[in-house]
Amino acid sequence: MATLTLRDVKKSFGATPVLHGVDLDVKDGEMIVIVGASGCGKSTLLRIVAGLETETSGEVLIAGQSMKGLEPADRDVAMVFQNYALYPHMSVFQNMAYGLKIRGLPKDQIQRRVDEAAGLLGIGHLLHRKPRELSGGQRQRVAMGRAIVREPKLFLFDEPLSNLDAKLRVELRAEIRRLQRRLGITSLFVTHDQVEAMTLGDRLVVMNAGRAAQIATPMEIWERPADTYVAGFIGSPSMNLLSARLEAGGAAAILDAGGLRLPFVDGPRAGAAGRKLTLGIRPEHLRLGEGGLDVMVELVEPLGGESVLHGKLADGTPLTARLPGARYADGAMTLALPPESLHVFDGETGKRIEAGD
Amino acid sequence: MKKVIFKGTLLPYLLLLPQLAITAIFFFWPAGQAVYQSFLREDAFGLSTEFVGFENFLDVLHDQTWLDAAGRTLLFSGSVATLALGSALFLAVQADKHIRGANAYKTLLIWPYAVAPAIAAVLWLFMFHPNIGLFGRMLNGLGVPWDYRLNGNQAMLMVIMASAWKQVSYNFIFFLAGLQSIPKAVLEAAAIDGARPTRRFWTIIFPLLSPTAFFLLVVNLVYAFFDTFGVIHSLTQGGPGKATETLIYRVYTDGVINLNLGSSSAQSVILMLLVVVLTVIQFRYIERKVHY
Amino acid sequence: MPASTQELAEATRRRHRREKFVTHLCLLLGVLIFVFPIYLTLIGSTHDVNTIGRGEVPLLPGAQALPNYAQAWAAGGGRYMGTPAGTMLVNSLVMALLIAVGKIAISLTSAYAVVFFRFPLRMVFFWLIFITLMLPVEVRIIPTFQVMVNLGLTNTMAGLVIPLIASATATLLFRQFFLTIPDEYVEAAKIDGAGPIRFFLDVVLPLSRTNIAALFVILFIYGWNQYLWPLLMVNDRSLETIVVGLTKMIGTGDQQNEWNVIMATAVFALLPPVAVVVLMQRWFVKGLTETEK
Numbered sequence: 024m025a026t027l028t029l030r031d032v033k034k035s036f037g038a039t040p041v042l043h044g045v046d047l048d049v050k051d052g053e054m055i056v057i058v059g060a061s062g063c064g065k066s067t068l069l070r071i072v073a074g075l076e077t078e079t080s081g082e083v084l085i086a087g088q089s090m091k092g093l094e095p096a097d098r099d100v101a102m103v104f105q106n107y108a109l110y111p112h113m114s115v116f117q118n119m120a121y122g123l124k125i126r127g128l129p130k131d132q133i134q135r136r137v138d139e140a141a142g143l144l145g146i147g148h149l150l151h152r153k154p155r156e157l158s159g160g161q162r163q164r165v166a167m168g169r170a171i172v173r174e175p176k177l178f179l180f181d182e183p184l185s186n187l188d189a190k191l192r193v194e195l196r197a198e199i200r201r202l203q204r205r206l207g208i209t210s211l212f213v214t215h216d217q218v219e220a221m222t223l224g225d226r227l228v229v230m231n232a233g234r235a236a237q238i239a240t241p242m243e244i245w246e247r248p249a250d251t252y253v254a255g256f257i258g259s260p261s262m263n264l265l266s267a268r269l270e271a272g273g274a275a276a277i278l279d280a281g282g283l284r285l286p287f288v289d290g291p292r293a294g295a296a297g298r299k300l301t302l303g304i305r306p307e308h309l310r311l312g313e314g315g316l317d318v319m320v321e322l323v324e325p326l327g328g329e330s331v332l333h334g335k336l337a338d339g340t341p342l343t344a345r346l347p348g349a350r351y352a353d354g355a356m357t358l359a360l361p362p363e364s365l366h367v368f369d370g371e372t373g374k375r376i377e378a379g380d
Numbered sequence: 381m382k383k384v385i386f387k388g389t390l391l392p393y394l395l396l397l398p399q400l401a402i403t404a405i406f407f408f409w410p411a412g413q414a415v416y417q418s419f420l421r422e423d424a425f426g427l428s429t430e431f432v433g434f435e436n437f438l439d440v441l442h443d444q445t446w447l448d449a450a451g452r453t454l455l456f457s458g459s460v461a462t463l464a465l466g467s468a469l470f471l472a473v474q475a476d477k478h479i480r481g482a483n484a485y486k487t488l489l490i491w492p493y494a495v496a497p498a499i500a501a502v503l504w505l506f507m508f509h510p511n512i513g514l515f516g517r518m519l520n521g522l523g524v525p526w527d528y529r530l531n532g533n534q535a536m537l538m539v540i541m542a543s544a545w546k547q548v549s550y551n552f553i554f555f556l557a558g559l560q561s562i563p564k565a566v567l568e569a570a571a572i573d574g575a576r577p578t579r580r581f582w583t584i585i586f587p588l589l590s591p592t593a594f595f596l597l598v599v600n601l602v603y604a605f606f607d608t609f610g611v612i613h614s615l616t617q618g619g620p621g622k623a624t625e626t627l628i629y630r631v632y633t634d635g636v637i638n639l640n641l642g643s644s645s646a647q648s649v650i651l652m653l654l655v656v657v658l659t660v661i662q663f664r665y666i667e668r669k670v671h672y
Numbered sequence: 673m674p675a676s677t678q679e680l681a682e683a684t685r686r687r688h689r690r691e692k693f694v695t696h697l698c699l700l701l702g703v704l705i706f707v708f709p710i711y712l713t714l715i716g717s718t719h720d721v722n723t724i725g726r727g728e729v730p731l732l733p734g735a736q737a738l739p740n741y742a743q744a745w746a747a748g749g750g751r752y753m754g755t756p757a758g759t760m761l762v763n764s765l766v767m768a769l770l771i772a773v774g775k776i777a778i779s780l781t782s783a784y785a786v787v788f789f790r791f792p793l794r795m796v797f798f799w800l801i802f803i804t805l806m807l808p809v810e811v812r813i814i815p816t817f818q819v820m821v822n823l824g825l826t827n828t829m830a831g832l833v834i835p836l837i838a839s840a841t842a843t844l845l846f847r848q849f850f851l852t853i854p855d856e857y858v859e860a861a862k863i864d865g866a867g868p869i870r871f872f873l874d875v876v877l878p879l880s881r882t883n884i885a886a887l888f889v890i891l892f893i894y895g896w897n898q899y900l901w902p903l904l905m906v907n908d909r910s911l912e913t914i915v916v917g918l919t920k921m922i923g924t925g926d927q928q929n930e931w932n933v934i935m936a937t938a939v940f941a942l943l944p945p946v947a948v949v950v951l952m953q954r955w956f957v958k959g960l961t962e963t964e965k
Contacts, residue, residue: 385788385789385790385858386788386789386858386867386868386871388789388791388868389791391785391789391868391869392785392786392789392791392794393785393791395781395782395784395785396781396782396785396786396797398777398778398781398782399778399779399781399782399801399838399839399843400782400797400800400801402778402834402835402837402838403800403801403804403838405819405823405835406816406819406834406835406838407804407807407812407838408800409815409819410812410815410816410818410819411807411812411815413815413818413819414812414814414815417815467702470698471698471699471702474695474698474699474702475699477692477695479692479695479696479699481696485699485702485703487950487953488703488706488707489699489702489703489706490949490953490957491706491946491949491950492706493893493949493956493960494893494896494942494945494946494948494949495897495942495945495946496896496897496899496915496941496945497897497899498897498899498915498916498918498919499897499915499918499938499941499942501919502918502919502922502934502938503709503710503712503713503938504709505922506709506712506713506716506931506935506938507708507709507712511725512724512725512931514712545705545706545709548706549706550960553957553960553961554960554961557957557961577691602808606808606811609899609900610897610899610900610915610919613899613900613903613919614918614919614922628811631811631813631814632813632900635813635814636814636817636904641814644814645814645815648811648812648813648814648815651811652807652811652812655807655808655811659805
């Protein structure tokens with residue numbers, strides 16, 4: 024049980040920078056999910072914490088101790104790998120016990136800890152099998168068991184669910200969450216799947232091109248994304264992003280497509296008239312109604328209770344809407360934008376603009 | 381290249397040490413010696429040596445008996461390779477068919493790999509010895525004057541046969557592996573296109589096997605150049621006359637029997653160059669499969 | 673046209689039967705060519721010396737098997753009374769085992785160093801080992817022999833074995849195999865706290881079992897079948913290997929020779945490597961096609 028602190032961690036491979044300085048404070052027992060598209064540096068960050076990569080500059084502290092120069096084995100961390108990395112020639116028991124054996128734990132203690140972990144994970148009956156005799160889900164549990172028996176300060180998960188099929192993924196996701204709460208071990212979980220991120224994390228780190236674009240709770244991120252990248256990445260279907268200009272006085276925005284005026288209900292934004300903005304609205308916040316956007320719907324995906332509509336505005340900007348019911352058809356339609364669900368971003372930098380900014 | 385590695389400064393050198401030490405002492409030192417000695421000449425009594433430049437090489441290359449041995453080696457190696465490759469391919473194609481007992485056939489055709497070339501020669505001697513060999517006596521009984529110990533052509537035939545006999549199983553294993561790696565779908569497509577078995581063989585199977593065949597050709601040539609020393613030494617000792625003296629046998633006679641180190645070294649160096657050329661050719665082939 | 677389809681099917685069936693018959697015939701002929709010499713030798717080893725010496729080679733076994741093999745084993749044969757086959761077999765066995773085990777051991781460690789470490793001159797060392805592929809022992813035989821004389825290793829088992837232990841082929845094979853070991857195993861081991869030596873012993877060696885077994889067969893046979901090298905290195909009869917010893921018995925192939933004992937010795941010389949190949953056929957085929965491809 025420990026805290027984890029990252030201080031301005033930077034990493035370059037040769038001349039190519041992959042991490043531009045990440046700061047993070049993880050509280051004791053917290054589950055942090057690092058999420059981002061492939062190549063954003065999320066795995067590298069995890070491997071730096073594990074000690075498998077060495078940071079170019081910056082510092083990693085576990086339980087307040089600097090990890091500089093320490094081998095992975097000396098950091099008291101456990102890791103669950105994407106491909107599980109179970110030693111194929113060892114039985115499940117041997118796989119789980121290997122780290123303890125190396126640390127010189129007495130046999131009876133190893134036995135006790137493995138039995139406990141196996142019980143917790145429901146793999147007690149598999150202890151004598153070889154990894155190749157297990158299903159994907161069982162292997163995943165063994166990989167977690169190997170981490171649990173170590174009783175480490177820190178759990179590190181490197182996309183551990185991405186090799187499983189959809190149903191199993193949902194199941195194990197819930198199980199990981201339950202286990203982590205129960206054991207109370209501080210955890211870092213890397214994934215590219217935003218649903219996984221939203222459901223698992225106490226807080227998320229949304230990574231973009233080597234930077235932490237936003238660090239916050241899932242709901243905060245969903246409700247108040249820090250920039251257009253986060254806005255587009257979290258939420259499915261993605262948030263609609265429309266370019267607009269600030270009205271003189273800052274009390275409303277004028278949409279570029281069609282000149283629709285959208286008032287800011289939470290207060291005016293700063294800036295000269297004509298300041299470039301990007302307005303975001305989630306597909307599920309669009310409503311059928313007059314006086315809104317004229318959309319040409321090109322594709323309707325019925326999902327049962329609701330439908331996802333894909334269309335275009337007059338200037339060709341794509342727009343997605345999620346509406347209740349199933350009776351929709353291609354063709355022209357008008358959608359209202361409730362002003363209270365608007366997100367306002369700077370048109371140049373993409374950063375969120377709050378009322379009064 | 382592995383991304384993930386261990387740290388260690390001394391350990392990797394320690395791990396490499398045995399291999400490198402043996403390589404240095406027993407490969408590079410003698411190879412260097414051979415090159416060095418190929419530029420030297422000893423007087424008749426072994427009392428003094430002098431540096432003679434490329435003279436040993438020129439002598440070797442102008443020596444008619446050496447040139448004869450080179451020609452003989454070419455004939456011998458070509459025959460061994462052709463014979464061993466041809467029959468191995470034929471047998472592999474047969475054994476690859478879906479027939480009962482295919483595995484038994486395979487085992488029975490694979491084991492001669494274990495037979496040393498020299499032992500293969502002895503087995504052939506038991507068959508074709510003019511006095512005690514079953515076939516040797518049979519030939520003489522039929523009025524064919526068979527005695528490979530006296531007749532140079534017959535001696536050459538014997539060493540070719542014994543050498544090829546031993547090498548067939550090696551080629552067979554590779555051809556069979558090559559045949560089995562041809563995707564069944566390709567053959568089925570050809571069958572549906574209406575190609576008959578013979579046509580399928582020459583238009584589909586053979587082209588797909590040609591990399592294997594090429595690789596084996598190089599291996600067989602190297603085998604015939606060097607590994608057949610045992611066959612020749614135990615069957616004919618290069619004779620009668622010089623009828624079966626190949627280049628490697630000549631290196632042995634000049635170096636060990638005649639103690640002509642300068643000439644023997646020059647011959648060794650020439651053979652080394654030959655192996656280098658063959659290995660480079662072979663390497664260009666494996667390059668595609670092995671990532672260095 | 674049901675009739676003509678039926679005829680066609682019947683013709684095809686006949687053709688298939690004929691083809692199968694021809695295939696069996698070809699294979700049987702092939703097997704015969706490879707088995708017959710051995711059969712002849714086996715038969716010869718069961719007859720007395722005069723039967724063979726007269727050239728009356730029978731095709732059925734005789735009654736002299738026991739005395740022939742006993743003499744070959746304990747006393748040797750041939751006109752010059754060679755070394756007893758028992759001694760030679762032990763020598764061959766020791767030589768082949770040492771060569772095989774030695775080659776595997778030093779190739780494993782050097783491949784491990786090259787794959788799992790980064791250090792100065794790594795690729796230089798790798799190429800130094802690789803180049804030895806181009807220097808078969810036969811080519812550099814005379815100078816190597818001189819080196820052995822200088823080191824005082826002639827007529828010793830060490831001299832017979834050590835120079836043949838370096839192996840570029842085995843190193844390359846292990847290197848190829850090690851490269852396929854997923855990086856994640858190394859990472860998992862690091863997090864488990866295993867260092868390089870532990871990882872080698874606990875993970876790499878067990879994973880290499882099949883490759884080691886396959887290489888063992890090939891290298892054992894390589895060692896057993898050595899000819900020119902022992903011929904040069906050894907003239908002490910107590911160190912004679914069976915392959916060389918057998919041809920020394922034959923000498924120039926005179927008619928008056930103890931052919932029965934020689935044939936029994938030939939059977940002794942054949943048996944161990946053939947047994948190894950047949951018993952370990954699966955591994956051996958895998959190893960062979962993977963080493964050299």
